[in-house]
Amino acid sequence: AAGVIQSPRHLIKEKRETATLKCYPIPRHDTVYWYQQGPGQDPQFLISFYEKMQSDKGSIPDRFSAQQFSDYHSELNMSSLELGDSALYFCASSTVDRSFGYEQYFGPGTRLTVT
Amino acid sequence: KNQVEQSPQSLIILEGKNCTLQCNYTVSPFSNLRWYKQDTGRGPVSLTIMTFSENTKSNGRYTATLDADTKQSSLHITASQLSDSASYICVVPILGGSTLGRLYFGRGTQLTVWP
Numbered sequence: 462a463a464g465v466i467q468s469p470r471h472l473i474k475e476k477r478e479t480a481t482l483k484c485y486p487i488p489r490h491d492t493v494y495w496y497q498q499g500p501g502q503d504p505q506f507l508i509s510f511y512e513k514m515q516s517d518k519g520s521i522p523d524r525f526s527a528q529q530f531s532d533y534h535s536e537l538n539m540s541s542l543e544l545g546d547s548a549l550y551f552c553a554s555s556t557v558d559r560s561f562g563y564e565q566y567f568g569p570g571t572r573l574t575v576t
Numbered sequence: 577k578n579q580v581e582q583s584p585q586s587l588i589i590l591e592g593k594n595c596t597l598q599c600n601y602t603v604s605p606f607s608n609l610r611w612y613k614q615d616t617g618r619g620p621v622s623l624t625i626m627t628f629s630e631n632t633k634s635n636g637r638y639t640a641t642l643d644a645d646t647k648q649s650s651l652h653i654t655a656s657q658l659s660d661s662a663s664y665i666c667v668v669p670i671l672g673g674s675t676l677g678r679l680y681f682g683r684g685t686q687l688t689v690w691p
Contacts, residue, residue: 465619494679503665503681504620517678551619565669565679567612567619 463487465554465568473574474542482537482571486554492516493535494565495527496551504551510535542575549573578603582666582682590690593656597685599649599666610667611640611651614684620665623651656689663687 466485474480486493492511496504497520506519510529521527524542529535533554539546549572553565580601589595601609608627612620624635626642626649633640637660639652653660666682 496679503683504679506678509678519678549617553619564622564625567621569619570617572617 465552465566467550467552467568467571469571470569471572471574473576475576476542476544478542478575480539480542480573482539482550482552482573484535484537484552484554484568486533486535486552487566490554490556490566491533492555493529493533494553494555495521495535495537496553498549498551498570499545500548502548507537539573544575547573547575578668578670578680580666580668580680580682582664582685584685585683586686586688588688588690589656591656591658594652594654595656595687597651597653597664597666597687599651599682601647601649601666601668601680601682603668603670603680605670606644606647607669609642609649610669611638611649612665612667614663614665616662620667623664653687656687658689658691661687661689 468483494509495507498504507521508527509517513529525539527537549570551570552568555565583598610625611623614620623638624640628644637654642649663684663686665684668680670678
């Protein structure tokens, strides 16, 4: 079965650079979520999109922005990178499930290292 | 405050033995609780979903319980295998209002199975 695809899987950037992470949801899923997981930390919700519109916003820094495109893939843009941005970034996708609400399926993550 | 707490933080068991992981939550409104398995550097993979009306659910060697009154859940792993070594995360979604679909993660229990 198709899963959530994230690219790139690994990314190394220097401080103050810009990074773009991409997420391709499971086909027919209309909602995308972004999470940030620092070393030894639990995932922190950043932002979500439903039908190409922002549906919820969490602890996303102002230096980050994201959007969902017409084909439902999403991109997380990160500017003025800081050392503290080094983390595993997960994307998850879902669709409405009347039994369980919004079952989220996670991608493999993008490991961002800022040097 | 919405929180998900897990115990123990880490656990080491011998191959073939059983173990039980605990999760306490204060997320409201409550609809369901999910257990995920996360291998190092990989995305979380769903093991089971417990709705508020379910007390016990099994998925192979995994058995989850839920007590919605005391807001506690457990994940029991029987006949552990080396491949069970991973972080087990308890997750509770919020399904209402502006935080639609947002997940609250526990810190996870790091399980290590020794041969």
